[in-house]
Amino acid sequence: MSVLIYVELDNGSIKKTSLEAVAFGSKVAEKIGEKAVVLAIGHAASAELEKAGNYGASKVLHAADAKLTHENAMAYADVLVQAASQESSKVIILAKSGLGDALAARAAAKLKAGIVSGVTALPEIGDSFQVTRSIFTGKAFATTEIKSDIKILVVRKNAIEIDDSPVSTVQAEITAFTPPLRDEDFQASVSKVEKASSELSLTEAEIIVSGGRGMKGPENWQPLIDLAKALGAATGCSKPVSDLDWRPHHEHIGQTGIKVAPNLYIACGISGAIQHLAGVNGSKCIVVINKDPEAPFFKAADYGIIGDVFEILPKLTEAAKSLK
Amino acid sequence: MKILVCITNVPDTTAKITFTDNDTKLNKAGIPYIIGPYDDYALARGVELKEQTGGSLTVLHVGEADADPQIRKALAIGADDAIRINADPLDSYFTAFQIAQVAKPGTYDLILMGRESIDYNSGVVHGLVGEMLGIASYSPVMKLEITGSTATLSREIDGGKEVLQAPLPLVLGCQEPIAEWKIPNMRGIMTARTKPLQVLEPVALEELTTPQKYTLPTPKGACKMIPASEAGTLIRLLQTEAKVL
Ligand SMILES: Cc1cc2nc3c(=O)[nH]c(=O)nc-3n(C[C@H](O)[C@H](O)[C@H](O)COP(=O)(O)OP(=O)(O)OC[C@H]3O[C@@H](n4cnc5c(N)ncnc54)[C@H](O)[C@@H]3O)c2cc1C
Ligand SMILES: Nc1ncnc2c1ncn2[C@@H]1O[C@H](COP(=O)(O)O)[C@@H](O)[C@H]1O
Numbered sequence: 016m017s018v019l020i021y022v023e024l025d026n027g028s029i030k031k032t033s034l035e036a037v038a039f040g041s042k043v044a045e046k047i048g049e050k051a052v053v054l055a056i057g058h059a060a061s062a063e064l065e066k067a068g069n070y071g072a073s074k075v076l077h078a079a080d081a082k083l084t085h086e087n088a089m090a091y092a093d094v095l096v097q098a099a100s101q102e103s104s105k106v107i108i109l110a111k112s113g114l115g116d117a118l119a120a121r122a123a124a125k126l127k128a129g130i131v132s133g134v135t136a137l138p139e140i141g142d143s144f145q146v147t148r149s150i151f152t153g154k155a156f157a158t159t160e161i162k163s164d165i166k167i168l169v170v171r172k173n174a175i176e177i178d179d180s181p182v183s184t185v186q187a188e189i190t191a192f193t194p195p196l197r198d199e200d201f202q203a204s205v206s207k208v209e210k211a212s213s214e215l216s217l218t219e220a221e222i223i224v225s226g227g228r229g230m231k232g233p234e235n236w237q238p239l240i241d242l243a244k245a246l247g248a249a250t251g252c253s254k255p256v257s258d259l260d261w262r263p264h265h266e267h268i269g270q271t272g273i274k275v276a277p278n279l280y281i282a283c284g285i286s287g288a289i290q291h292l293a294g295v296n297g298s299k300c301i302v303v304i305n306k307d308p309e310a311p312f313f314k315a316a317d318y319g320i321i322g323d324v325f326e327i328l329p330k331l332t333e334a335a336k337s338l339k
Numbered sequence: 340m341k342i343l344v345c346i347t348n349v350p351d352t353t354a355k356i357t358f359t360d361n362d363t364k365l366n367k368a369g370i371p372y373i374i375g376p377y378d379d380y381a382l383a384r385g386v387e388l389k390e391q392t393g394g395s396l397t398v399l400h401v402g403e404a405d406a407d408p409q410i411r412k413a414l415a416i417g418a419d420d421a422i423r424i425n426a427d428p429l430d431s432y433f434t435a436f437q438i439a440q441v442a443k444p445g446t447y448d449l450i451l452m453g454r455e456s457i458d459y460n461s462g463v464v465h466g467l468v469g470e471m472l473g474i475a476s477y478s479p480v481m482k483l484e485i486t487g488s489t490a491t492l493s494r495e496i497d498g499g500k501e502v503l504q505a506p507l508p509l510v511l512g513c514q515e516p517i518a519e520w521k522i523p524n525m526r527g528i529m530t531a532r533t534k535p536l537q538v539l540e541p542v543a544l545e546e547l548t549t550p551q552k553y554t555l556p557t558p559k560g561a562c563k564m565i566p567a568s569e570a571g572t573l574i575r576l577l578q579t580e581a582k583v584l
Contacts, residue, residue: 130463162545203503222583278583319563331571
């Protein structure tokens with residue numbers, strides 16, 4: 016028996032959120048006295064996959080068939096289920112993302128497994144198996160019992176603390192995994208992929224600097240970008256900003272956009288409407304810069320500055336540069 | 340083309356969430372309910388595609404009778420008929436299973452959903468239904484065109500987007516800007532009253548997950564204010580006090 020953890024690859028490296036999932040899965044494995052096995056699908060060097068060992072995995076299955084290069088939830092779920100069957104996995108862990116949810120869902124249907132997505136903490140395992148997850152876009156939590164034999168957990172960023180130092184010195188054994196693939200999973204043809212590969216992905220970013228309508232126009236974004244650069248941060252925005260095409264749609268954060276959970280979220284000229292907060296309430300520390308002392312965002316903030324963003328941003332950038 | 344749009348009935352995005360019965364039930368008192376915002380996008384695009392292709396559109400909801408006003412609204416926006424599976428949908432697998440019973444293979448060409456529900460939101464029902472029906476699912480879909488029996492769609496992937504062509508039938512989780520939300524007009528509201536709303540009992544299924552207890556987040560401590568003239572000191576505090584830099 017085992018705990019199986021699916022890790023998502025990005026350009027040949029394991030995503031940070033997936034490393035968290037490995038640490039999470041290893042802790043679950045420890046609790047139930049099983050081993051933690053990792054499944055990676057797509058291209059990656061062995062040295063990269065060995066990282067999973069540092070987070071507690073004893074074995075990595077690597078499915079590197081060329082047909083699997085392109086993200087494909089149908090085929091990946093099929094591979095995942097075959098790995099789970101080979102390893103007699105009772106618990107399957109994935110990091111929350113569009114792909115993670117799709118894979119988890121399809122695997123759950125194949126295995127008739129109870130699925131809980133948005134898990135925020137390690138499960139309580141005793142007479143029953145209980146997990147806590149975020150509901151109502153971060154406004155509450157639900158503790159749910161999973162009763163099925165096989166259990167699937169999709170884990171939110173920051174559900175477990177990890178640091179960069181290895182937790183284990185056990186070398187993970189890397190094995191090629193070559194299950195049969197089904198033709199019907201490859202019916203779609205991709206005609207265009209636009210990936211802003213140079214940009215930090217918002218869902219993975221530890222620091223996000225985000226701008227709202229208070230930035231007054233797309234031509235004013237440079238001071239915000241400068242601060243983001245100085246901090247090594249990704250940039251985000253409120254919904255009206257992307258609706259107005261001041262910033263690209265994929266930067267839109269909130270209830271109807273991306274949900275983020277960085278260590279630090281810096282909101283510049285964003286009022287803090289509840290739909291925006293729904294996307295950021297997983298952040299560890301929130302800084303709000305707004306000229307209106309009554310802006311609702313201050314109620315959700317850890318640090319606040321009342322003032323004009325265009326005066327404050329350069330000062331922050333200067334201070335951030337002198338950090339290094 | 341036969342289109343099925345699955346909608347949720349959720350507390351308005353601004354609603355304050357509290358619980359009753361020793362934190363085991365959502366306190367629905369005084370909460371305004373809406374069609375899930377993502378489902379509203381799915382419905383809007385569904386209506387446009389139905390009009391373009393001269394097909395039909397059914398809305399489906401798994402939930403109790405308090406959802407009927409939202410189902411009527413979907414009918415007023417342009418759905419032809421509606422089905423409600425009379426059950427409290429607290430488990431994604433259960434919900435998907437009920438949807439799959441209605442959407443048995445061959446019944447619909449296109450099943451549109453929201454990217455995620457905003458109550459017990461998970462973003463998993465489309466994948467579950469897709470697998471239960473043995474068809475492909477994609478989410479979040481931001482653009483959708485249908486030509487013959489092929490869908491061309493643009494969806495978000497991590498840090499970007501991709502355009503792909505896939506044969507119908509498909510299950511799709513939708514998000515903006517796939518379409519603009521539609522507001523029912525007077526004629527729509529009038530005709531919605533007489534459009535069929537069929538209520539079905541759920542197909543029995545053993546329970547895979549059960550919610551036990553709900554909790555609210557611990558309230559934030561007071562926000563520490565830093566004078567604008569000393570903005571630079573914020574960075575030091577973030578490093579030494581908050582330890583996030
Ligand atoms: C169903 C639904 C879903 C939604 N989903 C989302 C979502 O996902 N994400 C989202 O963001 N919104 C969402 N919204 C919209 C949301 O309700 C707000 O309208 C939006 O977040 C406001 O954006 P804003 O704060 O950028 O703009 P505004 O509300 O206009 O706020 C601008 C702020 O900037 C401040 N300001 C102005 N000038 C300066 C200056 N020079 N220096 C400092 N501060 C300044 C102002 O005091 C003000 O607080 C949704 C709404 C609905 C109904
Ligand atoms: N109770 C329900 N009735 C009908 N459709 C639903 C229900 N729950 C979820 N869905 C659909 O599935 C999508 C994804 O939901 P979820 O996986 O709960 O985030 C929603 O946007 C709806 O389109």
